[in-house]
Amino acid sequence: MSELLTREQYHAIASDLQLPTQSFIDGRFRPALSGKTLPTINPATGEVLTNIAACSAEDVDFAVNKARAAFDDGRWSSLHPGERKAVLLKLAELMEQNSRELAVLESLDSGKPVAECETVDVPETIHFIRWHAESTDKIYDQTAPVGSDAVAMVVREPIGVVGAVLPWNFPLLMLGWKLGPALAAGCTVVLKPAIQTSLTALRVAELAHEAGLPNGVLNVITGRGSEVGAAIGRHPDVDMVTFTGSTETGRLFLNYAAESNLKEVVLECGGKNPCIVLDDAEDLDAVAEHVVAAAFWNMGENCSAGSRLIVHENIKDALLERVCAHTREWRTGDPLDPANKLGALVDKGHFDKVVSYLNRGKEDGHTLLLGGELMEGNFVPPTIFDGVKNGDALAREEIFGPILVVITVASVEEAIAVANDTDYGLAASVFTANAKKALRAARAIRAGTVTVNCFGEGDATTPFGGYKQSGFGGRDNSLHAHDQYTQLKTVWIDLS
Ligand SMILES: NC(=O)C1=CN([C@@H]2O[C@H](COP(=O)(O)OP(=O)(O)OC[C@H]3O[C@@H](n4cnc5c(N)ncnc54)[C@H](O)[C@@H]3O)[C@@H](O)[C@H]2O)C=CC1
Numbered sequence: 001m002s003e004l005l006t007r008e009q010y011h012a013i014a015s016d017l018q019l020p021t022q023s024f025i026d027g028r029f030r031p032a033l034s035g036k037t038l039p040t041i042n043p044a045t046g047e048v049l050t051n052i053a054a055c056s057a058e059d060v061d062f063a064v065n066k067a068r069a070a071f072d073d074g075r076w077s078s079l080h081p082g083e084r085k086a087v088l089l090k091l092a093e094l095m096e097q098n099s100r101e102l103a104v105l106e107s108l109d110s111g112k113p114v115a116e117c118e119t120v121d122v123p124e125t126i127h128f129i130r131w132h133a134e135s136t137d138k139i140y141d142q143t144a145p146v147g148s149d150a151v152a153m154v155v156r157e158p159i160g161v162v163g164a165v166l167p168w169n170f171p172l173l174m175l176g177w178k179l180g181p182a183l184a185a186g187c188t189v190v191l192k193p194a195i196q197t198s199l200t201a202l203r204v205a206e207l208a209h210e211a212g213l214p215n216g217v218l219n220v221i222t223g224r225g226s227e228v229g230a231a232i233g234r235h236p237d238v239d240m241v242t243f244t245g246s247t248e249t250g251r252l253f254l255n256y257a258a259e260s261n262l263k264e265v266v267l268e269c270g271g272k273n274p275c276i277v278l279d280d281a282e283d284l285d286a287v288a289e290h291v292v293a294a295a296f297w298n299m300g301e302n303c304s305a306g307s308r309l310i311v312h313e314n315i316k317d318a319l320l321e322r323v324c325a326h327t328r329e330w331r332t333g334d335p336l337d338p339a340n341k342l343g344a345l346v347d348k349g350h351f352d353k354v355v356s357y358l359n360r361g362k363e364d365g366h367t368l369l370l371g372g373e374l375m376e377g378n379f380v381p382p383t384i385f386d387g388v389k390n391g392d393a394l395a396r397e398e399i400f401g402p403i404l405v406v407i408t409v410a411s412v413e414e415a416i417a418v419a420n421d422t423d424y425g426l427a428a429s430v431f432t433a434n435a436k437k438a439l440r441a442a443r444a445i446r447a448g449t450v451t452v453n454c455f456g457e458g459d460a461t462t463p464f465g466g467y468k469q470s471g472f473g474g475r476d477n478s479l480h481a482h483d484q485y486t487q488l489k490t491v492w493i494d495l496s
């Protein structure tokens with residue numbers, strides 16, 4: 001990673017950026033067939049950054065036909081795995097060469113702090129693409145144990161045309177999570193970024209073309225979810241949809257699939273994730289750092305944010321003192337200032353939603369420990385409410401902003417019961433010095449990822465996805481991600 005720059009230097013880079021404006025279909029940029037455009041706004045300033053193509057079902061049809069043709073003629077799926085790997089590694093290399101530009105573009109378009117984009121989003125996206133590229137020529141098919149009179153091969157084949165529908169909170173990273181395994185498996189892709197954050201996906205499509213990805217293999221199509229997303233979900237020639245976003249929109253994709261071609265659907269949806277701190281947790285200062293990162297990283301715009309702190313009454317005061325102290329170090333402001341750890345919320349609509357929860361917290365009589373004040377623009381500083389019960393709105397609903405609620409418990413059993421008392425089941429953290437308690441809690445908590453004595457989401461090697469209403473149909477990351485993008489065929493050969 002190169003050194004971080006100064007605020008002035010980031011602003012200078014931002015003002016010189018060439019912003020992509022058109023969709024990328026079949027190897028080149030194209031306007032929407034209707035010619036319509038939509039503004040994309042800088043969340044930090046409210047200014048129009050540029051206008052992007054406002055595509056519709058017609059454009060989706062065009063892109064899917066190109067992706068279908070590219071899949072069916074085998075220009076990508078029939079390549080030797082080593083050749084696919086070489087193209088994907090080249091893409092990773094080009095992204096690395098352009099990493100600063102990608103980081104600034106991501107920050108400008110999404111409001112994320114540029115330091116995070118430079119140190120996490122861009123390098124991690126490259127790492128995920130590289131990791132899956134490397135897997136291309138290392139995954140073996142199987143033979144079944146059917147005796148000596150037959151050979152039964154279990155062959156993994158690419159599923160076909162993938163519709164990838166992305167959220168705005170990690171535009172590049174989610175692209176990496178989906179594209180890496182989909183392209184490694186030999187699929188072709190029609191990718192729809194969130195309307196707020198389309199720019200980096202368009203730039204990656206251009207870089208992928210430069211890396212040698214054949215035309216039609218990766219198509220990035222911009223526009224409204226209700227038009228472009230729905231048209232992808234309903235298209236009869238899309239073989240599967242991989243989606244990350246809200247549970248509410250995720251549900252729609254199940255309807256779209258049922259109403260069209262029964263395409264496979266994988267959903268990675270919301271969370272209201274518990275962060276449990278038991279009274280034997282060691283090094284409360286380190287615990288507090290994890291709690292703060294879990295709650296406020298990426299402005300809390302994170303499906304796996306630890307937004308419910310469930311703390312044992314015996315250590316509550318000592319922990320909260322440290323949590324507040326660390327939170328005060330998380331400065332909020334200009335995303336292009338590398339000293340800021342929180343940038344802008346993604347848009348005014350989302351800001352209003354988060355503010356409504358701030359107001360709700362106050363109206364419901366919770367104790368405001370920190371934050372709660374508003375700044376000019378779409379900025380909300382980290383806020384902590386104590387005295388929250390798990391039945392309260394702030395503890396049940398996904399706020400997706402920098403608001404942490406504190407729930408006090410008197411035992412490990414109560415902590416686990418509270419942790420599980422939610423519609424969601426994406427992630428959880430447990431802090432304790434007792435290994436038995438940690439493992440018992442990890443098993444008892446109904447969530448796809450449980451971290452012990454740390455906050456995190458695993459890495460490229462570990463599956464990521466949710467239990468209950470946090471997920472459906474498969475996992476991102478690790479070799480298990482390849483299951484989303486492949487299907488199994490049995491080839492039975494009679495030897496008798
Ligand atoms: N789990 C996660 O990672 C995310 C959760 N959220 C949650 O969702 C809330 C609302 O945010 P949104 O931007 O509205 O998320 P969303 O779930 O509606 O958006 C995710 C993707 O779905 C597309 N989409 C939207 N409406 C669609 C439709 N009718 N048919 C097909 N595709 C559609 C969007 O354009 C975007 O690409 C947030 O406040 C947050 O609580 C939002 C983004 C990511």
Ligand code: BAL
Nearest residue numbers: 169170244302303304
């Ligand atoms: N935390 C990565 C997945 C997501 O927030 O959508």
